[in-house]
Amino acid sequence: TQLLEQSPQFLSIQEGENLTVYCNSSSVFSSLQWYRQEPGEGPVLLVTVVTGGEVKKLKRLTFQFGDARKDSSLHITAAQPGDTGLYLCAGAPRGTYKYIFGTGTRLKVLA
Amino acid sequence: DAGVTQSPTHLIKTRGQQVTLRCSPKSGHDTVSWYQQALGQGPQFIFQYYEEEERQRGNFPDRFSGHQFPNYSSELNVNALLLGDSALYLCASSAVEGVRNEQYFGPGTRLTVT
Numbered sequence: 014t015q016l017l018e019q020s021p022q023f024l025s026i027q028e029g030e031n032l033t034v035y036c037n038s039s040s041v042f043s044s045l046q047w048y049r050q051e052p053g054e055g056p057v058l059l060v061t062v063v064t065g066g067e068v069k070k071l072k073r074l075t076f077q078f079g080d081a082r083k084d085s086s087l088h089i090t091a092a093q094p095g096d097t098g099l100y101l102c103a104g105a106p107r108g109t110y111k112y113i114f115g116t117g118t119r120l121k122v123l124a
Numbered sequence: 125d126a127g128v129t130q131s132p133t134h135l136i137k138t139r140g141q142q143v144t145l146r147c148s149p150k151s152g153h154d155t156v157s158w159y160q161q162a163l164g165q166g167p168q169f170i171f172q173y174y175e176e177e178e179r180q181r182g183n184f185p186d187r188f189s190g191h192q193f194p195n196y197s198s199e200l201n202v203n204a205l206l207l208g209d210s211a212l213y214l215c216a217s218s219a220v221e222g223v224r225n226e227q228y229f230g231p232g233t234r235l236t237v238t
Binding site: 043044046048053054055056057058061101103104105109110111112113114115116117 | 128157165166167168169172179180182212214216225226227228229230231232234
């Protein structure tokens with residue numbers, strides 16, 4: 014079974030704190046995407062990482078793709094209440110078009 | 125530039141009935157994927173359509189079927205509805221573009237089966 018496991022599952026932090034979300038798999042991915050989803054809405058694409066070891070920054074969010082392209086991380090600096098939401102990593106394991114989502118990290122940032 | 129659109133927004137059906145959901149992809153995209161998202165869970169891949177053919181299927185029964193039209197829009201059909209089919213159904217579009225696999229999602233259709 015091809016799985017993407019995320020940790021932590023839930024995270025409640027104070028405004029201004031830093032956090033890191035991890036996305037791990039035993040499968041190799043040609044690329045991984047990170048999404049944020051609000052309740053009752055579709056996921057919104059944040060970033061795509063393609064190259065092993067790649068680091069991408071989106072304002073206060075930093076995304077990294079593992080060297081072996083089996084894992085990824087999302088780091089948020091100085092979290093704000095507007096960062097609250099469900100964060101999902103996703104991708105299609107190499108050799109398949111079956112797009113799978115991670116187990117999700119539900120983040121709540123308290124003012 | 126219109127993004128992915130889905131219709132209807134909400135739908136209430138009775139067990140045993142059939143339902144059709146519709147999706148129009150983002151401009152320039154030729155691939156459409158469908159997902160089921162139960163409350164509190166991540167989206168689960170149902171299938172993907174490309175060039176009017178089902179290219180890949182997830183672990184869903186044959187009650188779930190689809191179609192892609194020449195203009196790349198797509199339909200998801202679910203027959204013999206079960207209570208467990210109640211979920212948010214998401215459509216995503218993408219472009220054949222090497223390894224990127226970026227998916228752009230619509231707002232979803234909330235299906236309630238009673």
